[in-house]
Amino acid sequence: MLTKNPSTALGSATILFSVGVLFLVSGFSDAAESFRALSPKVFPEFMGYALLFLGAVIFLQGVRSAPAPLFDPLPSSGAVLRAVAFILLTGGHLALLPKIGFLAASVLFMASSQLLLGERRLFITLLRTGLLVFATHYLFSTMLRVPLPRGPWGF
Amino acid sequence: MKFRRSCVLLLVLCAAVFAAPTAGYAAYPDRPVTYIIGWETGGGSDLVSRVLCAEAEKHLGQPIVIVNRPGGSGAKAYVEISQARPDGYTVGNTTGTISTHKFMGVIPIGHEAFEVVITFNSDPGGLWVKKDAPWKTLEEFIEDARKRPDEITVAASNPGSITRLGLQLLEVKESIKFRIASQAGGEARGPSLVAGGHVDACQAAPVTAKSLYEAGEIRPLGVQSEVRVEAFPEIPTFMEQGYDVVMHNTRQILAPKGTPKEVVDTLYRAFKAATESETFKKFMNESGSMILDWDQEKSTKFLTEQDEQFKTLLQQVGLFKETK
């Protein structure tokens, strides 16, 4: 029932989410000073209820319409795996940035993600990786003076 | 063959990655220094610091790379600086919030967690009204507030901010009550709101209000400093007019605790020289801001006193939070 079609799925997810929001809002402390202005709870609470209402509307829309697949067209399992792996790689890149610095982490990321997406030629991959990572580093770190994370070895 | 080429390239890549800017162990400073500003790009603290750093670079001999880390009126930046390596390559600046955050439970640290390099700037608070407002003097304003508690609207910044504390200090000392309206975004909007007639008055440093003041839209009732501000000799102080209200927003430069004394001294010399530069003086003069150059000892002493003063004040206005 919940995944009958995109609307029911979205609707139920929204309802769940807004319930969570309202729960969190109830935990906000009331302001220490007395303020004429709206308490900080009011606005998020209102939004939480609005979202709850909208979630119900969307859910009902879904109930009233025909069943439909959630993802249309359904991607192949290979593509899904690739997408998940890519996301994990990006997450890994983020995780490694503070530890080994921009240059090392980005080289790893660029090389591995290109290979993941289907590049077969190792040489070209590494070449592109080197060019792109160093160009980015130069652009940001040197030209634009935006410091990029350094690894334990100083760069 | 292809595989061999790839291996070679991989080796070259590794070599390049490892041979790129390397850390040396030469004399301080031998590489760029990072300067963390806990406020938005383009804001008051940001501009002052950028001008200061641009000048200090020359005396330091290495570039100073500025990083904006806004969040919680400096809270995020303070935490980050305190956790950085005490090697002199990470510094940052403060405003008065270094003395208020720990008493309000925002962050658990205060100036004791740092080596204070220099105090370079001070801005007193001030009270401003519209050019054609009915109150001609500070006294008239305060007496009117006494007669009509909670009616005169004054724009100030968020609770715990120096701006607001200055106003609340006046309230406490004179036992009057204003209708204080907070502004998201700090005190910068205050003068515009006064000029547009949306609030009766605003609490703002002369720096913030100078533009509209010179444009003739607003006028000051007084400044909250011990002596008249050099850039605004015509504005009387609160003390002159009989009200013992002094509130400053000072800016210091911090380094993590444990930074070697020689490094702190080097930094102090560079930034002190920067405060004496023509460019910085012109900028501060035109802004209407006061230049200071207190060294570590004087700054630390000042901050300890400021801590006490703010702690008492925060307790009086009910913002003090017991820290565990």
Add this chain to the structure above:
Amino acid sequence: MTLFAAFETVFTLRMISLIFGGSALGIIVGALPGLSATMGMALMLPVTFYMPPSEGILMLLGLYTGAVFGGAYSAILLNIPGAPPSVMTSLDGYPMAQRGEAGRAISLATVGSTLGGIAGVIALIIIAPILARFALRFGPAEYTVLAVFGLSAIVAVSGKSLARGFAGVTLGVLLSTVGMDHFTNVSRFTFGSIELMSGINFIPVVIGLFGLAEVIAQILETAKEGVIYKAVRHFFLSKSDLVKVIKGFLPASLIGIVIGVLPGAGGTIASIISYNQAVQSSKEPEKFGTGAPEGIIASETANNASVGGAMVPLLTLGVPGSSPAAILLGALLIHNLRPGPILFTTQPALINTIFAGLLVAQFSLLLWGFATAKIAPRILAVRREVMLPAIALLCVVGSFALKNSFFDVGIMLVSGVAGFFLNKLGVKPGTIILGLILGPMFENNLRSTIEISGILPVFTSPICIVLWVLTAIMILYPLCRMLRLKKCESE
């Protein structure tokens, strides 16, 4: 020195190269996601210390102009608005590029930006004092209703389902409440994290929702590798496109100028309102979001017009109308110049030079825009095995560069994944961004109004009433049209 004489000063090789050079740098800064005009100008600020004030200011003005325009490049080519004012440009620019008409999109953005920018400068020169007075009359009550007016763009960016549109906006507004509340220091949704205390910055969210989500979608789209790029067809604008530009120019510029004048509202909000206006006044509103040239025109014209607008309060009152204008204020202060009525009387030459230089800067957009309109789309010819990782890298670096924060990159990542799913389920990223940008403006100003005087002014102030009427029109007009269509269909 009259304005014409000022042009003489500006048309020297040095000045022109400073303006055009600043503009080029600005375009690069604007095109890179995560970098904004403010950041670029802050970086170049020290360079201006030792230049004569007119040169320094003109270079910064070139940067500002270029940066506001530059965001269009990544919006069109990568679906990532390079700078906040270009958020609306990606809604129609990217689909147009996907059709193979990236060059046309860039050309449209170029011409729109130039014309809007010129309109902004002319407004600055002629009616600055009047506009400044107008800006002062905007208090918290007026900003509240302005936010509501901006939010009426819900209808325009919702796509098919209005319920999902509202849900997206509500989500965006909720996200904007995360952090320490300004008024009471109460922490909302921060889970004890000091990072969340300062709120969720909307640039990493934009980069994630638009950029990373699209990358994920692309990976899922085809099982095999292939090229995204199609042959560039249109380059210079066709006659019908030019007509569209002329038609869209006036309302978009007006909106851009007026919004730009207001401190606290800049190119981003101008482009939102302008886009909404274009959708509502069009005879075929369904085309928007699929690559309608009017969308690009509305967005880009308005955001560049806001540059001239932001200069109005800066020069007349010394109050910056936007963050980049604040940097300009700093640049002036360093040279012992304080903008305001005094500057107009003591330094008329400088003021006129600023006017002339800003006008010339707009034309620099034409040069750079057309020069790159044919080459820039080539970036789409890059194979996706490289393209997608490169975009992901750019997303990461861009989100990081903003505040030197790993946390922001994390936000970008989460927004990207969540945004992908939400988009698939029908919640458009534009709606979330709308809520995220306008939510704070609404809530903070509403609470400010109530603190000052209770809620009444929101309904009684003359400016507010005008804005309410406009909002009503923006919402009721499309509703009427929908009803009329349903009636026609049933007959």
